[in-house]
Amino acid sequence: MKKKLLHAFDWLLLLGSTLLVCTFLGIILWDIFSKGLPAISWDFLLQYPTDGMTQGGILPAVVGTVLLTFITTLFAVPFGVACAVYLNEYAKHSLFTNIIRASIRNLAGVPSIIYGLFGLALFVQAMKLGTSVLSAGLTLGLLSLPYIIITTEEALKRIPNSMREATLALGVTQFETIKDVILPKALPGILTGVILTLSRAAGETAPILFTGVAFYINGVSTSINQEFMALPYHLYMLSTQHYAIEQVRPLAYGTAVVLITLVFLLNIVAFIIRSKYRTQD
Amino acid sequence: MEEIKLSARNLNLFFGNKQILKNLSIDFPKNQVTSLIGPSGCGKSTLLRSFNRMHDLSPDARIEGKLKMDEMDLYNKANSVTEIRKRIGMVFQKPNPLPKSIFENLSYALHIHNFPKAEIPGLIENALKESFLWDEVKEELKKPAVKLSGGQQQRLCIARTVVLRPEVILMDEPCSALDPISTRKIEDLILKLKKDYTIIIVTHNMQQAQRISDKVAFMYLGELIEFDSCENIFSNPKQELTKEYIGGHFG
Amino acid sequence: MIDWTFKQVFKGAGFLTIALLGSIFFMLMYNAFSFFSRINPIDFFTGIQWDPDTSYSIFPLLVSTFLVAIGSMVIAVPLGILTAAFLSEVAPEKLQMILKPVIEMLAAIPSVAIGFLGIVLLGPFISKLFGIQNGLNALNGSILLAIMALPTIITISEDAINSVPNSHREASLALGANKxxxxxxxxxxxxxxxxxxxxxxxxGRALGETMTVLMATGNAAAIPKGFLDSVRTITATIAIEMGEVPYQTTHYFALFAIAAILFLISLSINFLGEYFANRLRKFDA
Structure with a gap:
């Protein structure tokens, strides 16, 4: 009997923990969406901020985040995928590649603010790109590289060796095998990893703090050499640095809703690609 | 008339829609070694595992019929599964020592079943002696069990079962992963253990079945084809199928 | 010929990537050494005050960083492991299909949004609960970091529990142990x-997180006495001060120096994590 009671306790412990974790998510989403949705309107999404940020919309921040993510993609995806292809398809297993893999895994764990410092030292100062959306995009690109390499390599590893041998045995070159067989087959897996990485990059704040983000710019940034606004930084400034913090709280909630929705949308796209890919197998 | 220890009556077992055991009835005599033989997939292991209710773990397994130890209904809700598994021990195909020391591998279940702490070292020593392992490991009881050789590991698994003083020991091809010398040691052990325990063993090895069994059951496609003394099965099988299987024509 | 060219292209991209990533390390070290050529390392590690222009000591920042991170682990570790155990050993498949996306969603929420909730929701709650003026303190940061570390801990723990061979479970159950x-x-x-x-x-995730602690822990650069004190972590210090510091001053180099220390800490923790993950893999074989 005592044993039975103890086991009911064990069960409650496990279930309770799980429910608590779910509750965290519930509270986060409930608070942000219940208070943020009323602030959302077409005007909010499509207008410039006015009256010292106490009125108006967040259009420049949305545009800035999209542009930033676009630059990140242009930089990180080709290099990341090429690096993974080299590691998995060309490089022989050696101590050297093992060291490379270990450093890539470790770089994925480097705090994001350190990437910010590096971006400042390399892109802004050494390469004289200035504080700009280009510098910030490249910085986020660096941050994304390890994740893209890791997920791409995993996707490549899932392709059975028999498939490589089959085409190679037909006299097809290795490059053609990679181009015509390996990459198309691995595409859904690579795409999933890329999208998830970009959704993380879009929500990052620390790496762009010193590399180009601004609280307010005039108009929408169109040149990649200019400073820019971004959703996560906008949320940070509205909630901590604004002179009328209480007054702009609804705008902060609205910004949070837009940011989270954007990130979730990217995650859902990745989820759909992944589940389609699984059923194909 | 020999005393019956374990019995199955009209046993049907399904995994999902697939029927694995078909209306199977069998009586296992007390303190004897009974071998279950038959080609792969005939349901030998499934039958074995239904006695200590290991199928409870697979959600899509469904069992009909009566399984009894002495007069106890093994699937009656009033009987605790853990008590049944304590009384019906099991040794698996691949030696599966727990990731603990040799000593802890034996003490684990003793603690679980609340044996008095003071008695535990003595019980463990006895069980290891009983399993012909004591002399080989008495100096290094704290060593991780995985460091033992395959044969030693399997004897440890038998000791781990024996230490609980079960009434029945189920063995699922206990020698299939072992070399001939280790196999011989386990067979000697089985012959010694049958004094105190009822043993049911699944085996693919005909010579082994002949060497150790008192009775042999031949199964095919989920049905019991023939069940007789070891001597009769091997020298004078009544069924054509049995004759063919023993003669090595299929399986 | 084409084949050879493309192999070199891929190889070049690979090496460029690695060169870029490797230069992060050298950039940090180079600037940190510039700092230590101006400031005595002993003062840096043993001083008790971080006050740019007068005293650069990492000590209060380190204490803050570890206080918040370890506090978050006290919450997240039991919760994460028990949830992982529930997911892999108890929950039926259908429930898993619901719970796994929940954990992925939690992982996807940007840190700045979590920090925001620290200000508007958790901060007021803490100040009411303990009857204190300011709810932005180490406790606030610990709870938020715990929430952020949970998905990582749950996912990897679940893998670890799943990879325990089934034969161990069967052995235990066959001896009459219950679930x-x-x-x-x-x-x-x-x-x-x-x-x-x-x-x-x-x-590692908790130690390196910036925005959440920057927003929710109050940023007082003194040695904290407890969880209800405001703290200022290494990451928050960099975030606050780097924007305003002139290029290549002592202060500038000092921020790189504390970043280098943070880098080394997270590197060692990652290596430890890898070491243990490898031990699990060996144990499988």
Missing amino acids: WETLFKITIPAALPGLIAAVMLGL
Whole structure:
């Protein structure tokens, strides 16, 4: 009997923990969406901020985040995928590649603010790109590289060796095998990893703090050499640095809703690609 | 008339829609070694595992019929599964020592079943002696069990079962992963253990079945084809199928 | 010929990537050395005050950083491992299909949004609960970091528990142990190296997180006496001060120096995590 009671306790412990974790998510989403949705309107999404940020919309921040993510993609995806292809398809297993893999895994764990410092030292100062959306995009690109390499390599590893041998045995070159067989087959897996990485990059704040983000710019940034606004930084400034913090709280909630929705949308796209890919197998 | 220890009556077992055991009835005599033989997939292991209710773990397994130890209904809700598994021990195909020391591998279940702490070292020593392992490991009881050789590991698994003083020991091809010398040691052990325990063993090895069994059951496609003394099965099988299987024509 | 060219292209991209990533390390070290050529390293590690222009000591920042991170682990480790155990050993498949996306969603929420909730929701709650003026303190940061570390800990712990061979569970059950005894005495101990790896990676995440602690912990650069004090972590210090510091001054180099220390800490924690993860893999074989 005592044993039975103890086991009911064990069960409650496990279930309770799980429910608590779910509750965290519930509270986060409930608070942000219940208070943020009323602030959302077409005007909010499509207008410039006015009256010292106490009125108006967040259009420049949305545009800035999209542009930033676009630059990140242009930089990180080709290099990341090429690096993974080299590691998995060309490089022989050696101590050297093992060291490379270990450093890539470790770089994925480097705090994001350190990437910010590096971006400042390399892109802004050494390469004289200035504080700009280009510098910030490249910085986020660096941050994304390890994740893209890791997920791409995993996707490549899932392709059975028999498939490589089959085409190679037909006299097809290795490059053609990679181009015509390996990459198309691995595409859904690579795409999933890329999208998830970009959704993380879009929500990052620390790496762009010193590399180009601004609280307010005039108009929408169109040149990649200019400073820019971004959703996560906008949320940070509205909630901590604004002179009328209480007054702009609804705008902060609205910004949070837009940011989270954007990130979730990217995650859902990745989820759909992944589940389609699984059923194909 | 020999005393019956374990019995199955009209046993049907399904995994999902697939029927694995078909209306199977069998009586296992007390303190004897009974071998279950038959080609792969005939349901030998499934039958074995239904006695200590290991199928409870697979959600899509469904069992009909009566399984009894002495007069106890093994699937009656009033009987605790853990008590049944304590009384019906099991040794698996691949030696599966727990990731603990040799000593802890034996003490684990003793603690679980609340044996008095003071008695535990003595019980463990006895069980290891009983399993012909004591002399080989008495100096290094704290060593991780995985460091033992395959044969030693399997004897440890038998000791781990024996230490609980079960009434029945189920063995699922206990020698299939072992070399001939280790196999011989386990067979000697089985012959010694049958004094105190009822043993049911699944085996693919005909010579082994002949060497150790008192009775042999031949199964095919989920049905019991023939069940007789070891001597009769091997020298004078009544069924054509049995004759063919023993003669090595299929399986 | 084309084949050879493209091989070189891929190889070049690979090496460029690695060169870029490798230069992060050298940039940090170079600037940190510039700092230590101006400031005595002993003062840097043993001083008690971080006050740009007069005294650069990492000590209060380190204490703050570890206080918040370890506090978050106290919350996240038991919660994460128990949830992982529930997911892999108890929950039926249909429930898993619901719970896994929940954990992925939690992982996807940007840190700035979590920090925002620290200000508007958790901060007021803490100040009311303890009757204090300011709810932006170490406790606030710890709770938020715990929430952020949970997905990492749960996912890796679940892998670790799943990779415990089924034969261990069967052995235990066949001896008459019940499901719970098997889980707590066999499965979880057997998964221990993987669980430690999970904790290490979660801790690394908590130590390196910037926005959440910047927003929710109050940023007082003094040595904290407890969880209800405001603290200022290494990451928050960099975030606050780097924007305003002139290029290549002592202060500028000082921020790189504390970043280098943070880098080394998270590197060692990652290596420890990898070491334990590898031990789990060996144990499988």
